Amino acid sequence: MSAVLEVRGLSKAFGGINAVEDVSFEVNEGEILGIIGPNGSGKSTLFNCILGQLLPSAGSVHVDGRAVTGMRPCDLNRLGVSRTFQLLQVFPQMSVRENLILAGQEHQGAMWSRLFGRRDAGLSEAAQRMIDFFRLAHVAEEKAGGLSYGQQKLLDAAMAFMAGPRLVLLDEPAGGVNLTMLADLRERLRAINAEQKATFVVIEHNMEFVMALCTRILVLAEGRIIAAGSPDEVRRDPKVIEAYLGH
Amino acid sequence: MQLLQILISGLATGAIYALVAVGFMLLWQTSQTINFAQGEFVMLPAFFVLAAMKFGGLSFGWAMLVGLIASLLILGLMFKKLLVDPMLRHGVLPLVISTIAFALFLKEGVKEWYSAEAQPFPAVWATTNIEVAGAVVSVQNLVIIAVAVVAVGTLQWFLAGTRTGRCMQATAQNPGLARILGVRVDRMILYTFLINGALVALASFLISPIYLAKFTNGETLGLAAFIAAIVGGFNQVRGAIAGGLILGVVDNLAAAYISTQYRGAIPLFLLIAVILFRPQGLLGRAEERSV
Amino acid sequence: MKRLPAVLGLIVLAGLLIAPFALKPHGIYLLSMWAVMSIAAIGLNLTLGYAGQISLAQAAFVGIGAYCTAILTTKFGWSFPATFVLGAVLCFVVGWLLGYPALRVQHHYLAFVTLAFTTLVYLVLRNEEKITGGTYGISGIKRPVLLGWATQGARDYYFLCLLVLAVVAFATWWLVRSPWGRAFMALRENPLRASSLGVDTRRYTLMAFAIGSALGGVAGSLYAPLVEFIDPSPFALGLSLNLLLMVIVGGSGYFWGPFLGAIVSVLLPEWLRVADGLYLIIYSVAVMVLMVFCPSGLLGLAERIFKRPKAANAAKVAT
Numbered sequence: 001m002s003a004v005l006e007v008r009g010l011s012k013a014f015g016g017i018n019a020v021e022d023v024s025f026e027v028n029e030g031e032i033l034g035i036i037g038p039n040g041s042g043k044s045t046l047f048n049c050i051l052g053q054l055l056p057s058a059g060s061v062h063v064d065g066r067a068v069t070g071m072r073p074c075d076l077n078r079l080g081v082s083r084t085f086q087l088l089q090v091f092p093q094m095s096v097r098e099n100l101i102l103a104g105q106e107h108q109g110a111m112w113s114r115l116f117g118r119r120d121a122g123l124s125e126a127a128q129r130m131i132d133f134f135r136l137a138h139v140a141e142e143k144a145g146g147l148s149y150g151q152q153k154l155l156d157a158a159m160a161f162m163a164g165p166r167l168v169l170l171d172e173p174a175g176g177v178n179l180t181m182l183a184d185l186r187e188r189l190r191a192i193n194a195e196q197k198a199t200f201v202v203i204e205h206n207m208e209f210v211m212a213l214c215t216r217i218l219v220l221a222e223g224r225i226i227a228a229g230s231p232d233e234v235r236r237d238p239k240v241i242e243a244y245l246g247h
Numbered sequence: 248m249q250l251l252q253i254l255i256s257g258l259a260t261g262a263i264y265a266l267v268a269v270g271f272m273l274l275w276q277t278s279q280t281i282n283f284a285q286g287e288f289v290m291l292p293a294f295f296v297l298a299a300m301k302f303g304g305l306s307f308g309w310a311m312l313v314g315l316i317a318s319l320l321i322l323g324l325m326f327k328k329l330l331v332d333p334m335l336r337h338g339v340l341p342l343v344i345s346t347i348a349f350a351l352f353l354k355e356g357v358k359e360w361y362s363a364e365a366q367p368f369p370a371v372w373a374t375t376n377i378e379v380a381g382a383v384v385s386v387q388n389l390v391i392i393a394v395a396v397v398a399v400g401t402l403q404w405f406l407a408g409t410r411t412g413r414c415m416q417a418t419a420q421n422p423g424l425a426r427i428l429g430v431r432v433d434r435m436i437l438y439t440f441l442i443n444g445a446l447v448a449l450a451s452f453l454i455s456p457i458y459l460a461k462f463t464n465g466e467t468l469g470l471a472a473f474i475a476a477i478v479g480g481f482n483q484v485r486g487a488i489a490g491g492l493i494l495g496v497v498d499n500l501a502a503a504y505i506s507t508q509y510r511g512a513i514p515l516f517l518l519i520a521v522i523l524f525r526p527q528g529l530l531g532r533a534e535e536r537s538v
Numbered sequence: 539m540k541r542l543p544a545v546l547g548l549i550v551l552a553g554l555l556i557a558p559f560a561l562k563p564h565g566i567y568l569l570s571m572w573a574v575m576s577i578a579a580i581g582l583n584l585t586l587g588y589a590g591q592i593s594l595a596q597a598a599f600v601g602i603g604a605y606c607t608a609i610l611t612t613k614f615g616w617s618f619p620a621t622f623v624l625g626a627v628l629c630f631v632v633g634w635l636l637g638y639p640a641l642r643v644q645h646h647y648l649a650f651v652t653l654a655f656t657t658l659v660y661l662v663l664r665n666e667e668k669i670t671g672g673t674y675g676i677s678g679i680k681r682p683v684l685l686g687w688a689t690q691g692a693r694d695y696y697f698l699c700l701l702v703l704a705v706v707a708f709a710t711w712w713l714v715r716s717p718w719g720r721a722f723m724a725l726r727e728n729p730l731r732a733s734s735l736g737v738d739t740r741r742y743t744l745m746a747f748a749i750g751s752a753l754g755g756v757a758g759s760l761y762a763p764l765v766e767f768i769d770p771s772p773f774a775l776g777l778s779l780n781l782l783l784m785v786i787v788g789g790s791g792y793f794w795g796p797f798l799g800a801i802v803s804v805l806l807p808e809w810l811r812v813a814d815g816l817y818l819i820i821y822s823v824a825v826m827v828l829m830v831f832c833p834s835g836l837l838g839l840a841e842r843i844f845k846r847p848k849a850a851n852a853a854k855v856a857t
Contacts, residue, residue: 051734077736089731091724102724105717106736114717121717159735281646283779333830339645340592341833344786345826347779352822359819470657470775477650508665515654515661522647523639 003062004029004167004199005050010059012045019045021223023059027167032193032200034214034231036207038244042223043203044086047171050201051083052076063167078107080166084156084173086203092145096136096155099144100127103159123162130158134188150181157185161192167199174206182206186213211235219243252384253499259388261495262395266450267468268475268487269399270443275476276419277439280331281343284350285447286469292318292451293368293460294357307369315448323444327437350465357462370456391453398449399488402442406484415439474518480531489530493517554700558693566692567764572804573699574760577706579784579796581753586782587791588714589746590726591640594778595652598659599629599751601773603758605663608676608768618682618763625755633751637744656778663770675769679762689763699760706753713749714793722746726791787828789837798836 003026012020020042027033035043048054050061052073061069068076091099105114105121114121131140134154139147144155153173160168173189174182186209193200204210210217211231219227219234221243227234234240267289274280282288295314299305305313330349334342372390376383406412417425418435426432450468458464475494480486494514501513521528558566582596606625610616639651663670670676681689682698689695713719721742724732733739762768780803788799806824810817832839 072740073733074736074738077734083734085731085734089728089734091727091731093727094720094723098720101717102720102732102737103735105720106738108717111718111738111741115713117717119715119717163736275646281649330826330830334833337833340786340790341829343649344783345829347783348822348825348829352819352826355818355822359816470653473650473653477647509661512658512661515658518654519639519651522643522651526643526647 003027004031004064005201006062006065007046007050008060008062010046010049010061011057012042012049012054013057018223020049020056023220023223023225025218025225025228027199027201029199030193030197031216032190032202032214034202034204034210034217035220036204036210036217036234037220040222041220041243043220044171045223046220047083047169047203051081051169074106077163077165080163081169082160082163082165082167083169084160084171086171086175088149088152088156090144090147090152090155090159092143094144096131096140096142096144096147097127099155099159100130100162104162107163126162130162133192134158135184150177153177153181154185154188157189161196161198164196165198167201170200170202172203172205174204174209182209189213249503253503254496255384255388255392257496257499258492259391259495260499261492262392263450263454263491264471264475264494265488265491266395266398266446266453267472268479268491269402269484270446271472272476272484272487273419273439274443277415277422278331278335278436279339279342280335281339281346282443283343283346283469284353284465285472286465286467287350287353288318288322288443288447288465289450289454289468289472290460290462290464291322291353291357292448293455294361294366296452297366297368297460298361311452314452315445318448318451319441319444321444322447323441324437326444327440331440350469354462354465361462363462365459365461368452368455368460371452387457394449394453398446399484402446403484411435411438471514474514477528478514478517478521480528483531486528486530490528493529558696563692566696568805568808570692570696570699570764572800573696573703574757574764575781575784575804576797576800577703577760578754578757579781579788579800580706580710581750581757582781583750583785583788583790583792583796584710584713584722584753585746585750587785587789587795588719588726589722589743590729591637591743591746592645592649593636593652593747593750594649594775594782595633595636595655595659596750596754596781597773597775597777598656599633599754600758600761600777601659601663601770602629602632603755604762604768604773605670605676605758606755607759608679608762609669611682611763612676612679618759619684622756622759625759626752629755629758630748630752633754634744634748636751637747640743640747641740653775653778656775660770660774663773670770673769675767677767679766679768681763681766695764699764702756702760706756710753711793718742718745723791783825787825787835789835789840792835792837795835795837802836 005027008024010020010023011018023046035046037043045054049056052068052071055070059069060067063076063079063081066079068079091102094102101120101123104123104126108114108121108123109117131137134157136151136154136158139151144152147155153176157170157173160170173185177185189200190213192198202210202214214231217229217231217234218225219237219240226243227237227240229237267285271282271285274282292314295317296307296310299310299313300307303310303313326349330345331342334345370387372386376385378384406416414425414430415435415438417428417430418432422432425435454468471494475490476487477490478493479488479490497513497517498510501510505513554569557569561569578596578600581599582593585591585593603625606628607618607621610621610624611618636652636655640648643651664672666672667674681695683689684698687694689698721732721737724735724737725739725742725746729739784799784803785796786799787802788795788797807817807821810820828836832842
């Protein structure tokens with residue numbers, strides 16, 4: 001059985017700077033992989049290379065055994081890969097419900113069928129399930145731009161899951177979320193991971209969040225992987241401690 | 248020979264385009280203002296002068312001063328305060344529409360309140376020709392080039408050599424950062440509007456003797472400003488100058504050697520080619536795309 | 539209070555149907571012009587208001603549609619419906635191609651590319667005398683007879699324009715409410731996010747251009763027999779700017795925006811004619827004042843006035 005996500009020898013250089021250098025790893029079905037590292041270690045660049053936002057200088061990315069290096073984000077999404085963003089990215093002028101329907105509609109049939117088919121592309125029920133699951137029922141008809149920060153984060157996550165993806169990449173999902181919501185968010189993510197059997201890759205700065213959520217951790221520093229293992233192993237690894245404290 | 252003549256007259260027209268393009272570009276860079284009325288801005292100051300002479304009885308010299316001041320006040324200060332400032336936070340399009348409406352207002356205003364006929368405009372130079380390297384060159388063209396060079400040179404010195412000028416450059420490149428560094432961003436933006444007012448007035452005084460002052464002058468001049476600014480390089484003064492000169496020369500060469508019918512198409516193809524293949528312009532720096 | 543829009547709509551519709559019997563020929567002509575311009579503005583509203591693509595090329599497509607109909611009916615004896623369809627298809631294809639630059643550049647650059655395109659099309663219309671008649675134009679464009687219905691009279695042709703407008707309005711309403719409409723809006727608001735959700739931004743951008751342009755062509759096909767004589771001058775940058783003004787003044791991205799904008803742009807100058815030569819001056823000042831006080835256009839202004847209490851409640855819920 002091939003890994004859901006396989007990254008081999010990925011490198012990305014900007015001018016003379018190697019933001020990501022020779023990174024290789026695998027993620028298997030159902031895993032929640034966390035990628036941590038001090039600021040500037042290349043986490044976001046790595047994500048953007050995997051997701052087709054940036055073209056890697058070297059190396060390859062495979063999803064379910066299929067080469068996807070440099071594929072357009074929308075094509076990658078239709079293969080079952082989705083993501084959340086570090087800086088909030090919802091559609092402010094559309095309602096929460098509309099945001100969710102949009103998130104799933106491109107997976108329903110061909111483009112032409114969507115012109116003549118149902119208004120909601122048959123997704124009203126699925127959207128309602130997401131709304132209930134992420135506890136957004138009381139704001140379902142509000143414009144997304146009017147929601148609080150925490151609510152928008154939940155919506156962002158909900159949108160990533162609408163199409164039932166195989167692989168979800170979460171970019172700092174805990175960023176700016178208050179403590180009470182954090183526990184909620186973590187519990188929701190674990191629940192949906194179990195329910196949809198989706199595979200997660202999470203970039204995070206919040207140590208506590210990542211250690212509690214993830215089954216396996218990768219540590220990046222200056223573009224390279226310096227440690228990998230279970231949360232406990234990584235926490236005690238002297239190289240990791242040095243990478244963080246050494247800055 | 249003929250080529251030299253065409254080149255020089257091309258450079259002269261180009262020098263005027265350059266003045267207008269620089270002003271257009273400065274407005275765009277510092278305050279995201281795409282001034283669709285820029286052409287009318289060049290059309291108008293000449294009429295200030297004519298009105299000052301006709302209704303105020305002033306001599307040409309004083310009238311030009313009045314025209315310059317009126318330009319600074321109306322096309323610089325009032326334009327910024329009344330039209331641009333209220334609309335900046337609402338995005339580019341409403342401002343674009345306003346400048347389109349403003350252009351219409353200026354055009355119809357001149358037509359209605361001064362005249363619909365083309366008006367002769369006095370020149371500051373002698374209408375004689377001299378010989379340079381065996382070609383006959385008009386003094387007019389040389390004066391235009393000289394004046395434009397002095398104006399642009401002064402502007403460049405101001406921008407690079409004085410503290411205020413450097414603050415203006417900072418504002419153009421990164422207003423947020425400039426503000427944090429203590430630059431009075433709003434004042435800098437006002438200065439760019441005033442500079443534009445001066446540049447368009449100068450261009451107006453240079454071009455009106457040749458093409459006569461008419462309320463429809465704005466249309467072609469506006470288009471020339473956009474093309475020059477984009478072709479040359481949208482984010483550098485040097486770029487706008489180069490764009491203007493290139494446009495002037497290409498335009499004149501096309502008129503001389505290609506069918507006059509499609510003469511207007513050459514600058515347009517140039518514009519499309521530059522936008523598609525080198526959007527930062529021939530001399531510009533690649534703009535950072537915000538992701 | 540909720541019934542107000544529906545009641546208003548019925549009154550307006552009744553007005554549109556009765557008006558031609560009460561107006562003089564010039565008035566009917568103006569209403570027909572309003573209908574035709576509304577169609578072109580609806581097209582631009584799709585491209586710009588819903589999909590967020592700045593296009594200054596709409597005038598060129600109106601011109602292509604108009605000349606297509608004019609040339610084929612007067613010189614080759616084609617039937618009007620055939621030229622109508624051909625014009626729309628031709629504009630669709632050219633619009634699709636014009637969309638490619640939109641994929642490479644954004645916003646202000648796109649505005650200038652489309653501006654250049656418009657001017658180029660105008661030059662071609664003006665210079666290719668053998669085909670287009672050049673500055674002499676094409677005259678004697680006949681109004682069609684459709685299934686026995688002769689539209690030569692002002693009133694009849696008005697009803698034809700109104701009919702086409704109704705069909706276009708319905709089709710657009712359907713489009714905007716469908717998943718395509720949602721995708722267009724996503725494209726406008728956040729193309730990056732849209733792409734990451736599987737929205738094929740390339741296809742939808744091209745489609746937004748193509749459909750908007752096709753509607754421009756439709757408007758042009760109706761325009762030619764309305765004015766009965768065309769020359770290149772109306773199909774230049776000025777019309778593109780005018781259509782842009784209609785969309786923004788009416789309210790960009792609002793369904794009824796183009797209708798309102800077309801009223802302002804076509805009818806307001808006429809009503810101001812009492813002010814003689816000043817009417818364009820008053821018009822331009824009115825537009826500037828509107829933009830300063832309400833950049834989201836007339837419908838944005840209406841929304842602000844009528845929905846203020848609702849918005850306050852929503853804000854309370856969100857915190």
